[in-house]
Amino acid sequence: MGIRVEKSIAEDLLRNALDDKSASFRPNQWEAIDAVVNKKQKLLVVQKTGWGKSIVYFISAKVFREGNQGPTIVISPLLALMRNQIPAAERLGITAVTINSSNQEEWDEVKERIAEGDVDVLLISPERLSNDEFVRDVLLPISDNLGLLVVDEAHCISDWGHDFRPDYRRIANVLKQMPPNMPILGTTATANNRVVKDVVSQLGDIEVLRGPLIRESLFLQNIRLPDQAARLAWLSEHLPDIPGTGIVYTLTKKDAEQVAEWLNLNGISSAAYYSDVTHAGNPDSSSYRIALESMLLKNEIKVLVATTALGMGYDKPDLGFVIHYQAPGSVVAYYQQVGRAGRAIESARGILLSGREDQDIHEHFRNAAFPGGGQVNQILQALERSDGLSMPELQRRVNLTKGQIEQVLKLLSVENPAPVIREDRKWLRTAVDFEMDQERINFLVQQKTREWKEVQEYIDHEDCLMVFLSNSLDDDADTPCGKCSRCLPDGRMPETFSETLGVKSSLFLRYSEMLLIPRKQVPKDAFQKYGFHRILNRHGLEAETGRILSRWGDAGWGRVVMNGKHANHFGDKLVDAVCEMFEERWNPDPRPTWVTFVPSFNHPALVPDFAKRVAKRLGLSFQNVVTKTARNRPQKQMQNSFYQCQNLDGVFAVDSDIKTEPVLLLDDMVDSRWTLTVIAALLRSAGSGPVYPIVLATTAIGK
Amino acid sequence: MKQLSQDAQTTLLLTTHFGDKGPMEHGPLTPTEWGRFARWLTEQSIAPGELLVGNRRELLRGFQDNKISLERMETLINRGTTLALSVEKWSRAGLWIITRSDSAYPEKLTERLNHNCPPVLFGSGDNNLLNKPAIAAVGSRDVTNEDLKFSRTIGGKAAASGFAIVSGGARGVDEASMLGALEAEGTAIGVLADSLLKKSTSRIYRNHIQRKNIVLISPFSPEAGFNVGNAMARNKYIYCLSEAAVVVHSGRTGGTWSGATENLKKQWVPLWVKRTSDPDSGNNDLVNLGGSWLPHNIVEGDLNSLLGRKSTSNDEKDVKIDCIADQSNRSFYEIFLFKLKSLLKNDSMTRTELQDVFDLTPKQLDVWLRKAIESEQIIKKGTPVSYSLIQKAKGNQLAMFDES
Numbered sequence A: 001m002g003i004r005v006e007k008s009i010a011e012d013l014l015r016n017a018l019d020d021k022s023a024s025f026r027p028n029q030w031e032a033i034d035a036v037v038n039k040k041q042k043l044l045v046v047q048k049t050g051w052g053k054s055i056v057y058f059i060s061a062k063v064f065r066e067g068n069q070g071p072t073i074v075i076s077p078l079l080a081l082m083r084n085q086i087p088a089a090e091r092l093g094i095t096a097v098t099i100n101s102s103n104q105e106e107w108d109e110v111k112e113r114i115a116e117g118d119v120d121v122l123l124i125s126p127e128r129l130s131n132d133e134f135v136r137d138v139l140l141p142i143s144d145n146l147g148l149l150v151v152d153e154a155h156c157i158s159d160w161g162h163d164f165r166p167d168y169r170r171i172a173n174v175l176k177q178m179p180p181n182m183p184i185l186g187t188t189a190t191a192n193n194r195v196v197k198d199v200v201s202q203l204g205d206i207e208v209l210r211g212p213l214i215r216e217s218l219f220l221q222n223i224r225l226p227d228q229a230a231r232l233a234w235l236s237e238h239l240p241d242i243p244g245t246g247i248v249y250t251l252t253k254k255d256a257e258q259v260a261e262w263l264n265l266n267g268i269s270s271a272a273y274y275s276d277v278t279h280a281g282n283p284d285s286s287s288y289r290i291a292l293e294s295m296l297l298k299n300e301i302k303v304l305v306a307t308t309a310l311g312m313g314y315d316k317p318d319l320g321f322v323i324h325y326q327a328p329g330s331v332v333a334y335y336q337q338v339g340r341a342g343r344a345i346e347s348a349r350g351i352l353l354s355g356r357e358d359q360d361i362h363e364h365f366r367n368a369a370f371p372g373g374g375q376v377n378q379i380l381q382a383l384e385r386s387d388g389l390s391m392p393e394l395q396r397r398v399n400l401t402k403g404q405i406e407q408v409l410k411l412l413s414v415e416n417p418a419p420v421i422r423e424d425r426k427w428l429r430t431a432v433d434f435e436m437d438q439e440r441i442n443f444l445v446q447q448k449t450r451e452w453k454e455v456q457e458y459i460d461h462e463d464c465l466m467v468f469l470s471n472s473l474d475d476d477a478d479t480p481c482g483k484c485s486r487c488l489p490d491g492r493m494p495e496t497f498s499e500t501l502g503v504k505s506s507l508f509l510r511y512s513e514m515l516l517i518p519r520k521q522v523p524k525d526a527f528q529k530y531g532f533h534r535i536l537n538r539h540g541l542e543a544e545t546g547r548i549l550s551r552w553g554d555a556g557w558g559r560v561v562m563n564g565k566h567a568n569h570f571g572d573k574l575v576d577a578v579c580e581m582f583e584e585r586w587n588p589d590p591r592p593t594w595v596t597f598v599p600s601f602n603h604p605a606l607v608p609d610f611a612k613r614v615a616k617r618l619g620l621s622f623q624n625v626v627t628k629t630a631r632n633r634p635q636k637q638m639q640n641s642f643y644q645c646q647n648l649d650g651v652f653a654v655d656s657d658i659k660t661e662p663v664l665l666l667d668d669m670v671d672s673r674w675t676l677t678v679i680a681a682l683l684r685s686a687g688s689g690p691v692y693p694i695v696l697a698t699t700a701i702g703k
Numbered sequence B: 001m002k003q004l005s006q007d008a009q010t011t012l013l014l015t016t017h018f019g020d021k022g023p024m025e026h027g028p029l030t031p032t033e034w035g036r037f038a039r040w041l042t043e044q045s046i047a048p049g050e051l052l053v054g055n056r057r058e059l060l061r062g063f064q065d066n067k068i069s070l071e072r073m074e075t076l077i078n079r080g081t082t083l084a085l086s087v088e089k090w091s092r093a094g095l096w097i098i099t100r101s102d103s104a105y106p107e108k109l110t111e112r113l114n115h116n117c118p119p120v121l122f123g124s125g126d127n128n129l130l131n132k133p134a135i136a137a138v139g140s141r142d143v144t145n146e147d148l149k150f151s152r153t154i155g156g157k158a159a160a161s162g163f164a165i166v167s168g169g170a171r172g173v174d175e176a177s178m179l180g181a182l183e184a185e186g187t188a189i190g191v192l193a194d195s196l197l198k199k200s201t202s203r204i205y206r207n208h209i210q211r212k213n214i215v216l217i218s219p220f221s222p223e224a225g226f227n228v229g230n231a232m233a234r235n236k237y238i239y240c241l242s243e244a245a246v247v248v249h250s251g252r253t254g255g256t257w258s259g260a261t262e263n264l265k266k267q268w269v270p271l272w273v274k275r276t277s278d279p280d281s282g283n284n285d286l287v288n289l290g291g292s293w294l295p296h297n298i299v300e301g302d303l304n305s306l307l308g309r310k311s312t313s314n315d316e317k318d319v320k321i322d323c324i325a326d327q328s329n330r331s332f333y334e335i336f337l338f339k340l341k342s343l344l345k346n347d348s349m350t351r352t353e354l355q356d357v358f359d360l361t362p363k364q365l366d367v368w369l370r371k372a373i374e375s376e377q378i379i380k381k382g383t384p385v386s387y388s389l390i391q392k393a394k395g396n397q398l399a400m401f402d403e404s
């Protein structure tokens, strides 16, 4: 109590930070500092990216520290933001450190520095706050005397925000319990009135400072190109003409990979960026992502092809373009992404390409956003019968994937009160009665459907595109921008591309086979009948790396495979495709001399017929050596490794007298890879040479 | 989630140990210190919550206390983020928080402890149970199977007589008596010294909490680990939430002992002690200090008979009958003397009070009282006349009627 700062002093600090003797505060910056430092207020600041929120909390943190208060905590979802801000803080004489999943090796040292009082600002990611162990070990030891708590991207607190994030539900619940003598600063660049109102009503007693959100340097344009091949061709033809570097947003990780690969093939330097992207040269995903973010910041690549994992708070002043390869789920999300471009440059392009598949992908997202009641009940019942279960223990008790279990636990555990809580690495069932809030879930799903309709309206909007975006953000601007494709048709990028590039991109999609990485370890006790050793490759029972021709139902071969499966016959085009891939792009060594297949009760002739034709075309011998000896439940009903393996135990048998040379193992579809792993292990046990699996399509989600 | 009121926030900030922070330079106020401070606030007509919004220096002008410096209060009150993180977690786990000024706060505690009652109670389950008539069951963690079985029986018995069981929620006697009550479709109150959060999620209590059959409370942080001081400190709340207490087994030191002797000293509720053949137990000593032997046939009777001030005549009759059965060679005077001495163990009594209890003719009473004075068993003094025990004689005479 009693800490105060005068505007002139704060302005001196600003000048030091910017190293500019004549600098002065931008509109609302001083008001924000005054509110949190002098009035100890809770404040929500709605300002466009680049307004300078970090100056506000760094100066406030500095003042609090000089008044002997503890550190300021900044909760922000962006890793790069954290890294970039540390030097800016240093100019103010502020020690800022970050604790996030990418710097675990530094945690102990950072914790020690925090404990010794060396740290003025601690930057953490939102999921840290929902990790009870982190709260106990890092936050609680310093939380007795915090200066300020900053919550970045505060619109995520609202259900009306386009961006539902469970971690922010937890943050909101903590903020609700914050007594009135603790100042809070929430910041966002994308919040319309409804979102602001909702945040205010949830947190109570919070002031709002709002500035204009519209970026004047943006040239907006929308182009409908239903085929992926067309969009790839468009990108490779026109990206080189757009000045500067930028971002291409895709909806899925595999699209990010595919687009980046295509652009690189066409001489446009690019890289894929998504939540768990990895790269051989980097120890883990987060450090690779930081490297990617910084490559774009330094203009070392032309394009980062990213999912929405990149976006929140990404602050590159000279971002030249933001292009959407597929349409985003909401107009506000679109503005948040496109609004990153052109902050400190004269002009930047915001181009929304939209395709045929967008609709299906968003529908999939909507359906997958919330777990079904059955999943929730399975998990709650397992926990009810226990005094707490670890993750592996839970996996053995419920037939759900690890991802599904994690999703359910996350959603349940951010409620307050919550039916589950994590203590000492175990999940406990609390004494809280629980019923799924179906109404809220329905509301959120309908909300997403409405938002998707609004995106369609935006794409086909006849008048100024900027005015449309501005209205959806409740920003005041209603005069046409004069530069979007509707206001100024002459300033548009062409919507066409050369035919040659179109043919090339179609072929590229057809040649986009993937590696099939076999399993090397089996879950404990899952194969009681086969008695496999847990580590297959230690006993020479593992399959070799194989190939997957396509993604089920996809452009490229995916649709051909889907049609073949439905017609119960895979045509010769697919035989050609497999053989061409095998001969021209794969050429495994040692070369297989014979072909066998995965048998099926439901389609007894489909795969062997296909395998026979492939063997003939490749001049290899066809051998029917694998038999299915028992009926089991459909493998796709088995949700996690343990159940998937148990469901295969003792189901296949391999003839005892088989060829000892390398073999091609064919199947039509792959998801969990366990069937191929088991048959390969049986073939190896029976004395075959190396086993090379080939499948026509993967149905695995997210790959 | 319910937001805490500003008054409650201030109370927690000033009095709660959040998590295991180790020793603090400016530790939270003790219940007594808070009691003093709260009284001062009331006198000044200041609501605790005002300290969070108003000018504290101004509001606290004139408050002086050797133990409670303004600096200490300032440090405590600045723990806002700690409070928010902790309260969010506790409320997420389904726990509730009540403070002395809340209507849900059990009256029995305020009545019996006055400003020494805990400023904050954390709990899980139906807080209405706290106001139910209850029998306290206390005893060591490590007891014989027979004692465990007995604890279960007492629990069931309490349920049948319309009482809740209140206990410390530890292993042994505590757990057995509570489960005995719950199995008999009764109710239970567990007053915990540690790990409220964990216990509320344990399989044995979770369902009962959801069905509103049990309430677990603690005056300490729900995540506090075991600590002897806390365990001792919470004993008083067990007694104060009950109408009568049954000691199943006590050592001559330790938690059960210190709780039971504190209750005898403060005379919160009648203390009944189970007979035991364990020579190391402190049960006998507790009776010597003023507890009463639990009647043998209590498992057939009604626990309502345990209520009332110390030993009720009803139960003394039981004792007397026991004595007569066991010691049929005793004279009526000796039986009179035994009862007289057990009545005078803690307090002196007037002639009228004795007349009420003994229901003898005034003449007969006078004859026997005189005989007792002459044999230096009791003395008579003061105006109005009262009778009290001669201390040195106590041991021998009582031993005569003891079973052991």
Ligand SMILES: [Zn+2]
Binding pocket: A463, A464, A465, A466, A467, A480, A481, A482, A483, A484, A485, A486, A487, A488
């Ligand atoms: Zn326009």
